[in-house]
Amino acid sequence: MSLFNVFNLSGSATHAQNVRLTTVAQNLANVNTSASDPDDVYRERTPVFKSVLDGQMDSQGVAVKVVGIHEAKAEPLRVHNQDHPHADEDGYIYQPNINPVEQMTNMMTASRSFQVNIEMMNTAKDLLIRTIRLGQ
Amino acid sequence: MNWIDNALNIDSQVLYLRARRAEVLASNLANADTPGYRAQDIDFKSVMDQLRSGDNLRPASKEVTPEHFNLSDPMASSIYERDTGKRAANGNTVSREFEQAQFSQNAVEYLASLRFVSGNIASLKKALRGE
Numbered sequence: 001m002s003l004f005n006v007f008n009l010s011g012s013a014t015h016a017q018n019v020r021l022t023t024v025a026q027n028l029a030n031v032n033t034s035a036s037d038p039d040d041v042y043r044e045r046t047p048v049f050k051s052v053l054d055g056q057m058d059s060q061g062v063a064v065k066v067v068g069i070h071e072a073k074a075e076p077l078r079v080h081n082q083d084h085p086h087a088d089e090d091g092y093i094y095q096p097n098i099n100p101v102e103q104m105t106n107m108m109t110a111s112r113s114f115q116v117n118i119e120m121m122n123t124a125k126d127l128l129i130r131t132i133r134l135g136q
Numbered sequence: 137m138n139w140i141d142n143a144l145n146i147d148s149q150v151l152y153l154r155a156r157r158a159e160v161l162a163s164n165l166a167n168a169d170t171p172g173y174r175a176q177d178i179d180f181k182s183v184m185d186q187l188r189s190g191d192n193l194r195p196a197s198k199e200v201t202p203e204h205f206n207l208s209d210p211m212a213s214s215i216y217e218r219d220t221g222k223r224a225a226n227g228n229t230v231s232r233e234f235e236q237a238q239f240s241q242n243a244v245e246y247l248a249s250l251r252f253v254s255g256n257i258a259s260l261k262k263a264l265r266g267e
Contacts, residue, residue, distance in 0.1 A: 002155040006162040013166035020169075049170040060156075060215055062163040064170055113168055116236060120162055123243050127158075130250055131151075135257040 003131075005061045006124035010117040012063035017114040019047045019066045024107045027098050034079075034093045036086045042096045044072035072097070143260060147253045149193045153183055154246040156193075156211055161239045164230050171226035175235070177218040178211065186210060 023045045030042040050067045053060075074097040082091035157178045167173040186193065193211055222231050 002152070002159040005159045009159065009162040009166045013168075016169075049167075051167045051170045051173045060163075060209070060212055061159050062167055062173070062176075064166050109169070112232070113165075116165055116168075116232065119236075120165060120239060123239070124158065124162075127155075127243060127246050127250075130247065134250065134254055 002061075003124050003128050007121055009061050009063050010121045010124075012065065013117045014114055016047070016049055016064045016066050017110045017117070020110040021107060021114070023047055023069065024103050024110065027096075028100060028103050030096055031098050031100055032095070034084065034086045034095050035076075036088045036093065038076045038078075038094045041076040041094045043076075044074070044096065044098045046070050046072070140260060143256050144253060146187070147249055147256060149187060151246065151249045151253065152193050153178070153211075154242055154249060157242050158239065158246065160215060161235055161242060164235045165232065165239065168228070168230045168232050168235070171228060173228050173230065175218045175220050175230045176215055177238075179214045179216050182214045183211065186214070 035041045047066045048068045051062045052065045076094040078092050081093050084093045086093045164175045220229050
């Protein structure tokens with residue numbers, strides 16, 4: 001029955017959006033971290049989504065899969081701060097190149113998508129319950 | 137019981153169509169953030185043509201072996217890529233609001249078909265009881 005597949009599809013999407021929210025939280029939490037070596041600096045992370053065929057018996061549904069977490073290649077910020085314990089010989093520290101505004105909008109889209117998918121599951125559940133009661 | 141089949145057939149097929157469309161629209165919304173995903177839909181006209189020519193919409197088992205059912209899906213040919221006029225930088229063509237509206241409309245249509253089927257069942261029950 002196709003309506004049951006809605007749970008699989010929306011379930012995969014809520015999982016994907018959850019991963020996205022987690023990475024946004026990670027990025028925002030690490031905005032102010034620093035290091036004395038540019039290679040040790042935290043880099044912005046983003047999940048990579050891919051659509052995959054659901055593979056149920058009578059389904060043409062396309063689910064979402066998180067295929068990996070991508071680390072941004074953007075150069076870390078070089079900030080002059082002589083008194084910082086992480087400062088190198090020249091008095092510079094390195095900080096992650098993360099745009100907090102970008103992260104916040106990302107978070108809003110993720111939570112919106114999450115909501116929409118939950119609502120779809122609710123509707124599908126409602127329709128199925130009514131179908132089960134058919135003929136009573 | 138051919139006459140019972142006939143009484144319930146068309147509405148149950150439409151129910152199946154609505155359920156399938158719910159699945160297709162759920163795919164679209166699930167992939168609203170997937171790069172390169174293109175919105176899909178079911179072509180109502182081609183489904184109607186299929187119904188009119190007397191085809192069954194539900195998958196029929198072509199062959200059943202002990203290991204698996206091999207199902208043919210008559211509706212697979214009616215699924216097409218919908219032109220939404222939207223194209224994000226990552227190649228995604230899903231418009232969330234549009235899909236949500238379509239999903240709600242489809243749910244209401246499913247409920248309507250469900251009403252028709254239960255109406256039919258009620259009439260059949262009356263006929264059987266001789267009321």
